[in-house]
Amino acid sequence: MPDTTFRSSSPGVGELFQLLRDGKPKTRAELASACGLARSTVAARIEALLDCGLVAVVDDLGSTGGRPPARVVLNPDAGLMLAIDLGATHGAVGLVDLGGTIRARDHEHLLVTDGPEFVLDRVVDMARKLLGSIDRTPSDLIAAAIGVPGPVEFATGRPSNPPIMPGWDGFDIPAWIREHLHVPTLVDNDVNVMAVGERARAFPDTADLIFVKVATGIGAGIIAGGALQRGAGGIAGDIGHVRAARGSDVACTCGNIGCLEAVASGSAVARQLRATGRDVSSTAEGLKLVRDGDVDAIQAVRQAGRDLGEVLAACVNLINPSVIVIGGSLAQAGEHLLAGVREVVYSRSTPLAAEHLAIVQSSAGPDAGIIGAGALALDSALSADSVNALAA
Amino acid sequence: MPDTTFRSSSPGVGELFQLLRDGKPKTRAELASACGLARSTVAARIEALLDCGLVAVVDDLGSTGGRPPARVVLNPDAGLMLAIDLGATHGAVGLVDLGGTIRARDHEHLLVTDGPEFVLDRVVDMARKLLGSIDRTPSDLIAAAIGVPGPVEFATGRPSNPPIMPGWDGFDIPAWIREHLHVPTLVDNDVNVMAVGERARAFPDTADLIFVKVATGIGAGIIAGGALQRGAGGIAGDIGHVRAARGSDVACTCGNIGCLEAVASGSAVARQLRATGRDVSSTAEGLKLVRDGDVDAIQAVRQAGRDLGEVLAACVNLINPSVIVIGGSLAQAGEHLLAGVREVVYSRSTPLAAEHLAIVQSSAGPDAGIIGAGALALDSALSADSVNALAA
Numbered sequence: 082m083p084d085t086t087f088r089s090s091s092p093g094v095g096e097l098f099q100l101l102r103d104g105k106p107k108t109r110a111e112l113a114s115a116c117g118l119a120r121s122t123v124a125a126r127i128e129a130l131l132d133c134g135l136v137a138v139v140d141d142l143g144s145t146g147g148r149p150p151a152r153v154v155l156n157p158d159a160g161l162m163l164a165i166d167l168g169a170t171h172g173a174v175g176l177v178d179l180g181g182t183i184r185a186r187d188h189e190h191l192l193v194t195d196g197p198e199f200v201l202d203r204v205v206d207m208a209r210k211l212l213g214s215i216d217r218t219p220s221d222l223i224a225a226a227i228g229v230p231g232p233v234e235f236a237t238g239r240p241s242n243p244p245i246m247p248g249w250d251g252f253d254i255p256a257w258i259r260e261h262l263h264v265p266t267l268v269d270n271d272v273n274v275m276a277v278g279e280r281a282r283a284f285p286d287t288a289d290l291i292f293v294k295v296a297t298g299i300g301a302g303i304i305a306g307g308a309l310q311r312g313a314g315g316i317a318g319d320i321g322h323v324r325a326a327r328g329s330d331v332a333c334t335c336g337n338i339g340c341l342e343a344v345a346s347g348s349a350v351a352r353q354l355r356a357t358g359r360d361v362s363s364t365a366e367g368l369k370l371v372r373d374g375d376v377d378a379i380q381a382v383r384q385a386g387r388d389l390g391e392v393l394a395a396c397v398n399l400i401n402p403s404v405i406v407i408g409g410s411l412a413q414a415g416e417h418l419l420a421g422v423r424e425v426v427y428s429r430s431t432p433l434a435a436e437h438l439a440i441v442q443s444s445a446g447p448d449a450g451i452i453g454a455g456a457l458a459l460d461s462a463l464s465a466d467s468v469n470a471l472a473a
Numbered sequence: 474m475p476d477t478t479f480r481s482s483s484p485g486v487g488e489l490f491q492l493l494r495d496g497k498p499k500t501r502a503e504l505a506s507a508c509g510l511a512r513s514t515v516a517a518r519i520e521a522l523l524d525c526g527l528v529a530v531v532d533d534l535g536s537t538g539g540r541p542p543a544r545v546v547l548n549p550d551a552g553l554m555l556a557i558d559l560g561a562t563h564g565a566v567g568l569v570d571l572g573g574t575i576r577a578r579d580h581e582h583l584l585v586t587d588g589p590e591f592v593l594d595r596v597v598d599m600a601r602k603l604l605g606s607i608d609r610t611p612s613d614l615i616a617a618a619i620g621v622p623g624p625v626e627f628a629t630g631r632p633s634n635p636p637i638m639p640g641w642d643g644f645d646i647p648a649w650i651r652e653h654l655h656v657p658t659l660v661d662n663d664v665n666v667m668a669v670g671e672r673a674r675a676f677p678d679t680a681d682l683i684f685v686k687v688a689t690g691i692g693a694g695i696i697a698g699g700a701l702q703r704g705a706g707g708i709a710g711d712i713g714h715v716r717a718a719r720g721s722d723v724a725c726t727c728g729n730i731g732c733l734e735a736v737a738s739g740s741a742v743a744r745q746l747r748a749t750g751r752d753v754s755s756t757a758e759g760l761k762l763v764r765d766g767d768v769d770a771i772q773a774v775r776q777a778g779r780d781l782g783e784v785l786a787a788c789v790n791l792i793n794p795s796v797i798v799i800g801g802s803l804a805q806a807g808e809h810l811l812a813g814v815r816e817v818v819y820s821r822s823t824p825l826a827a828e829h830l831a832i833v834q835s836s837a838g839p840d841a842g843i844i845g846a847g848a849l850a851l852d853s854a855l856s857a858d859s860v861n862a863l864a865a
Binding site for chain 2: 232241242287288289301303305306308310311312313314315316317318319320322323324326335337391392394395396398399400401402403429431433434436437438
């Protein structure tokens with residue numbers, strides 16, 4: 082496929098900025114060579130970036146013989162990203178600098194069912210307090226990204242018929258954040274954001290990765306060909322409602338029967354344990370039984386892993402990823418869940434697809450959402466167009 | 474995800490060429506405005522492209538009042554792409570111009586099991602004859618692309634453990650073609666190539682499309698986020714060995730049991746018809762029964778569609794495409810196969826994923842491979858680096 086994206090103005094500024102993202106100082110000559118622009122053009126672009134504080138000059142004091150050429154480096158303090166992770170029952174907010182470091186973070190119990198105004202009001206309040214805690218103001222924010230627990234029309238940032246977010250359908254989240262914090266905002270599905278976070282944290286060089294969140298529900302974020310895949314309607318990765326091999330008579334909350342989520346989610350495991358007479362009303366209580374060594378609980382989690390594995394085996398043949406990351410609260414059951422997943426994926430995927438496939442537990446854990454939102458906001462802030470605007 | 478691809482030399486040449494791909498004449502001012510380069514830069518780049526014949530100047534004789542600014546246009550005759558489509562039992566060769574038009578084509582019965590030297594020798598012979606038929610020589614070839622019926626290590630163009638291509642494992646196809654025709658060659662899996670061809674022919678503006686080939690085997694080509702997805706090991710789209718909902722005891726040629734290909738391929742349908750006492754040894758003979766109105770044959774194809782639909786429903790939830798194209802020989806059963814696919818996909822996919830999903834029969838048909846190989850070769854020839862090299 083041809084790349085039909087064209088830079089709209091000041092070609093080169095965004096490219097230079099991307100080259101500096103690794104945090105290593107570079108001379109103008111190195112930058113010119115790496116991006117193919119003329120040295121005079123690079124020099125002019127660097128001046129613009131220096132003028133607006135996005136890059137800084139470093140001196141090589143330790144060098145011997147002759148004056149070394151000045152090197153420029155990304156200035157991580159030039160701006161902050163606002164990273165927001167909204168779940169069904171929590172809201173987490175972080176401030177991320179241009180170097181990708183989380184400078185401050187906070188979270189609180191927050192019900193997404195309380196509706197957009199109430200929830201976003203709390204989030205904005207948390208953001209202001211965080212900014213104050215590190216002596217910064219909303220004017221230091223360059224971009225924001227927010228993950229929400231439902232499908233999103235990515236181009237507009239509006240939730241699209243989100244099943245567990247009453248009152249949010251079509252709500253203009255970017256407009257609301259812009260009105261209160263004056264910052265451009267990207268909105269995406271929470272599991273997509275977590276996939277980006279997991280990749281940024283643990284697999285920066287992996288082009289094909291599937292992140293699976295197993296909690297009250299089940300969803301996946303897909304990175305293929307190096308890019309997050311959102312699909313035609315922004316709902317790619319919705320594996321929770323794929324038909325499971327087992328449990329064809331189990332009703333799902335979606336109205337269909339036999340969905341993966343109805344047999345292998347944290348709530349499904351809890352329900353199965355209740356059927357054995359145990360007093361389990363949540364994923365957390367089911368996990369406690371697992372940790373206590375309850376054989377039925379361990380077997381239920383292992384079987385959930387197998388059910389998940391059946392669906393993931395199809396995903397493996399279809400997408401051919403090199404990494405599957407299992408996250409979400411039920412993943413805290415650790416090897417029991419992963420063992421079930423691996424058992425089926427490695428027996429049902431084609432040998433070629435399974436040969437170099439790693440199936441691992443999330444290493445970003447509860448931070449995946451904040452890290453991912455920070456990375457997405459940083460990407461949008463550092464895109465050629467945005468940097469061109471900053472340096473204009 | 475950030476775009477970390479940087480142009481290596483003469484920035485702007487490739488972009489200008491991409492802008493001209495639509496075949497419409499454009500002034501230098503229009504081009505400068507569209508790609509963001511300075512007018513003086515655009516003028517210099519256009520001179521280089523004119524010098525090597527890749528673009529031409531058109532005169533506006535019909536214009537009134539004053540001399541209109543000269544417009545430049547892609548010169549479709551500046552070079553030819555060699556497009557090759559290899560199947561298990563056929564080889565098709567086409568010559569495609571820079572405007573995407575097939576200028577000559579041929580095909581013959583060719584067994585891939587005869588090994589790479591024999592098969593590629595025949596292909597080269599066909600290419601030479603085709604070139605001669607339109608008074609051209611191998612020196613007119615700018616790029617070649619070839620689809621082969623097996624997994625390919627895309628970076629090197631070598632087949633990777635291809636199950637039905639004995640003798641081809643690791644064979645350096647690009648080196649062989651380069652030695653005989655002196656042209657850079659891209660190699661890909663045949664179904665990937667057909668997906669590109671189907672998109673080029675019928676869905677040029679669609680970013681998320683799944684092409685399914687149902688013939689002796691079953692495979693898919695996935696276009697997501699506007700790009701062909703090859704996966705970590707070049708084997709994305711291998712849906713033939715996903716477990717089918719039906720037939721869990723049917724042995725597959727891959728060594729596993731219950732694969733989709735073992736119950737829903739053209740050969741599986743033929744086998745099922747033989748079990749009813751009919752004398753059917755191939756997909757073609759099964760199709761003849763369908764056309765003759767044989768109820769068992771129609772039901773077998775419809776059921777194959779349902780089996781395929783079960784797996785595609787999972788693909789739909791995972792990838793969220795806007796189009797699924799069904800091709801391959803069994804697709805010639807037309808509405809019977811598609812009806813089965815639609816019946817299950819629309820009942821098993823989530824409402825949001827199914828809402829704007831079209832499931833259609835291939836419109837490129839047997840030409841999909843040639844069209845796709847031509848498009849892939851054209852893309853590689855028109856990539857910034859290639860055009861820079863041509864215009865250097």
